[in-house]
Amino acid sequence: MLATAYIHCSADTSAEWHAIGAALAGSEEMGLVHQGLIDGYVRLFVSVLAPHSALSSEVLERRCVGLVGAGEALSSAMVRGNCSESEAAATLAALIKNGVSACV
Known part of the structure; x- marks a missing residue:
């Protein structure tokens, strides 16, 4: 569900999110804003995946x-x-499944 939601969010915004990300990376201050958004996604992933x-x-x-x-x-x-939205989501889901295994 996490992978599907993440990819669907990008599908809903089309290319807008990537264009905004590129624009934000154009200056140090805006790059920090963009990094803050990415850090928020990392925290979301950690909170959702930690119990598993x-x-x-x-x-x-x-x-x-x-x-x-x-x-x-x-x-x-x-x-x-x-790739399609479903292909992107399935690929991310596979990476998530394998990425949270206990192998270090």
């Missing part, structure tokens, strides 16, 4: 940074027409 993982909080947070990055890349690919 035996990983330490530090390891889980690092993996969630990677998962959010993967979500961004997949949503960008979807917006460019390289």
